[in-house]
Amino acid sequence: MDKRVPDQAEGLRRLLARCGSRVVAVTGGSARVGRKSTVVNLAAALAAQGKDVLVIDECVGGHSVPAMLGGVRGLDGAGSTGNFSAVVNGELPLDQAAVRTELGFALLAAPRHHCDGYSATQLGAVLGGPADVVLIDAPLDRLGALSALAVQAHDVMIVTRLAAQAISDAYLCMKRLHYAHAIAQFRVLANHVQSRVDAQVAFENLAGVAGRYLTVLATDAGCVAADPRMARSLELGRCVVDAFPSTPAARDYRHVAAEMLYWPMRPAMSSR
Structure with missing residues (x-):
């Protein structure tokens, strides 16, 4: 009963908002914070919870989702990236x-340079499908900006670790995105966490600095425990939610995924 009522409420909110998919752009201030593994594990967790999930992969080659998973049938060749353009063109x-x-x-493979030349309306067609949740693996360009597709997301999730440099990079990421796209709210996920108390303190410090100097709101998206099975799952070409579902990291990803479904649905960033 408890689960059914929130699900109905969420459905009503989406109906009133006249918005289909919840679109979340997942990025990070620096390399090796676990952005891609976060996307894959959240997608797998949401799918296991019965949600229709679409992952849009803006990376290519060795940095792509198929590379992380040891290959995905149907996305092994460069020609598969042409499917994105075919969708945008209505073909x-x-x-x-x-x-x-x-x-x-x-x-869906969607290298960010494939967005060039398309209007926001055309790109929006890729996000307007039947999926309950669309997760965009969204690396930033050299100026710290999102792609023309990712900027149409409802939320931006910044993945970070608790190391001092990673926290500084997360703040810089917020600053660049704020000035590039006028984004006023971010969700922050702390990855590879040894202590939840330390994660909470680090988030509060980051949110305080961001609010004071950027006048932006940082919202806690949760944290994921440091877990040696994470590395082992990657060696196996799998994700921890699938390979080791009972481990702390897998449980944390499932919790974050469940909470995502009840985030307030806001207008897409491009329409604010």
Whole structure:
């Protein structure tokens, strides 16, 4: 009963908002904070909870989702990236362009340079499909900006670790995104956490500085425990939610995924 009522409430909120998919752009202030593994694990967790999930992968080659998972059937060749352009041009339905992975979520390769030359309306067609949640693996460009596709997300999640440099990079990430896109609210996920108390203190410090100097709101998206099985799952070409579902990191990803479904649905960033 408890689960059914929130699900109905969420459905009503989405209906009133006249918005289909919840779109979240996942990025990070620096390398090796676990941005891509966060996207894949959240997608797998959401799919396991019965949600229709689409992952849009803006990376190519060795940094792509298929590379992390040891290859995804249907996305092994460079030609598969042409499916994105076909969807934008109205030549191919999204459900045919995206590849369904063994983890239960759909995957669409969309290198950010493929967005060049398309209008916001055309790009929005990629995000307007039947998925409950769209997660965009969204690396920043050299100026710290999102792609024309990722900027249409409802939320931006910044993944960080608790090391001093990673926290500084997360703040710089907020600053660059704020000035590039006038983003006024971010969600912060602390990854590879040894202590939840330390994670909370670090978040509060980061949020305080961001509010004071940037006048932006940082919201705590949760934290994921440091877990040696994370590295082992990557060695196996899998994600920890799938390979080791009972470990602390897997439980944390499932908790964050469940909470995402009840974030207030805000207008897309590009329309604010």
